[in-house]
Amino acid sequence: MASLPRKRNVSGKDQRTILHKPPKMADIAKAVGVSPMTVSRAFRRDASVGEATRRKILQIAEEMGYVFDSTASNLRSQRTGFVAITIPSLNNSNFADTVRGLNEVLQAAGLQVLLGYTNYDVDEEERLIEQLLRRRPEAIVVTGGHHTDRARRLLKSAGIPVVETWDIPKSPVGYTVGFSNADAMCRMVDHLRSAGAQRLAFIGGDDKGDTRGADRRRGFVAAAERLRLEYQLISLGSPPISMREGAQAIVEVLDARQPVDAVVCVSDLAAFGALTECQRRGVSVPDDVMIAGFGAYDIAEVALPGLTTMDAHSMTIGSRTGELLVALLRGGTDGAAAKKVSHIEPTLRISGSTVSR
Amino acid sequence: MASLPRKRNVSGKDQRTILHKPPKMADIAKAVGVSPMTVSRAFRRDASVGEATRRKILQIAEEMGYVFDSTASNLRSQRTGFVAITIPSLNNSNFADTVRGLNEVLQAAGLQVLLGYTNYDVDEEERLIEQLLRRRPEAIVVTGGHHTDRARRLLKSAGIPVVETWDIPKSPVGYTVGFSNADAMCRMVDHLRSAGAQRLAFIGGDDKGDTRGADRRRGFVAAAERLRLEYQLISLGSPPISMREGAQAIVEVLDARQPVDAVVCVSDLAAFGALTECQRRGVSVPDDVMIAGFGAYDIAEVALPGLTTMDAHSMTIGSRTGELLVALLRGGTDGAAAKKVSHIEPTLRISGSTVSR
């Protein structure tokens, strides 16, 4: 933990005011004329406290400016109400959507999300996981299935539910909510093939650490080879790859000797950058070159032409994870019945960037 | 707090394993042969512990799978290392950038961000603030300067630094890091005027709760009247207004009887939607109509033509807030010297959507 001793804030007007320490349950109890235990029960709606007593307690507490102290509650009850989640980056609306979906469900159940960013780095993830576990979350959600050995050990021995998302790892630590990025990319290549593409290119980031990006590339290569299509791979920039980088990358493709019929991008952002670059150069999409993205970002729908993309249902991944955790942490029987692997099948969304109207 | 008692995870293989309770400091102390106090000091790098002792302690702790328990530390030391922040929505890369900037600085200082979403609703904000204060954060950051009376009371009496961001409230609760949305919009209108626009339209969301949106509209109206320009106001959808809604909104403008020279949007997302809609209809931007956005989203730079926008320096707002808080919570002298109001002047970025090349 960090930082200086707190200073109580003293407003200019009443500097002579005695600085009361903030009231605690015992103070409320004294004021109301009950025991601290009764105050405690009144604050947890469940307990058996007389309706009149409860109302009086809550009212006096409000008047005295009492704010319940969870740090004490957390320690004594060995329950924090925290759910930790690590994501590669907030700067990516897919992950932000997952957090949104998760938060919506958990907040409704009275749980607080503890967020950490790994910046696509497994060592950073390890540090973060340890940091977060010190807060004694009741469950932990991580993105992807690739971790350091120590991180796996930490997760396994934490004694709390662990959920890996956005991937289906070969040997999961605990629960899984996700899909196969490689398979999804295969389906995308199949679509391009049936739209008439013979020569493909894949645009992605430098994907050490970005296992989802790497999996998509693997799926692309596998499908291209299965269908005996020509292909090339372009890597540019560190993830999350930006619109600008997508634009730069397609320049390489367009300037190359061998022509290309279709470009698959690791995300819609890169795809949109590629699309606008084509428009700048007077290259027609999809007639001269098709462009496909990944992630069903808003831009895919609004761009002109619309971008063909793979909707990974980012928000659903989050809300499904949330429901799983609520069942595990709250549910009695349904908790035990929870499936270990929850598969969220991505949806291919075909649009004007790969099919001319 | 919520949920069921924890179950230790029992792997299928060794169900007969005795379920040890996780080790605590006292256990490590016993194993090493020192007092718990020495273990405690070893874990906080500062304290004066013999180098050899410290190493031995940390090594044995690691072997025993010990994970430091901050819940106990938090209670005893009355220090949590939390900084709470409420933002209207994660689904908005401007606020996400602010959180990113804040988190970067705070994480480096060993502080953990506690995030909450108000969904552009002051009552939700009040609930959230109370919820967050129960966690005993060492500081709290809120977006905007508009709060319920009770929320203001809660913030003021929390006894911790309060920072309002993304706005310069008339009567701030504590510190402020932001800018005037109205003034920024005035500057935008000045630009459009000097680019030759006479008849303007403003596209925004239904801004109950979105005070920044409302301030931008106010600034727009004030400037238009000052310059004696014709104008109309279009409201559509709830914030954050989407690309699609921007597209719908401009349809109203284009179909209206009175022609319009320039459209100002409350955000770049709406502006981009408007831009693509114009392109769909063969309306030339900027020759037939100029379009301006707000927020300097990536899309403003990559769109074709580029979008003229106002860069509010979202990430800087976050990092500046972080630096302020680190100074207040950690710094001795520099903490006291902190300015109450930190003004971050937005930058106008002129591009092809308002000026033809």
Next chain:
DNA sequence: GTGAAAGCGCTAACAA
């Protein structure tokens, strides 16, 4: 429906 006693796992304060 309410209360008394004990203690969660650390660390402040003081002592050696």
Next chain:
DNA sequence: TTGTTAGCGCTTTCAC
């Protein structure tokens, strides 16, 4: 450099 004692503010447990 290390140890001892007490207690942070709640809630568990048991008693009535």
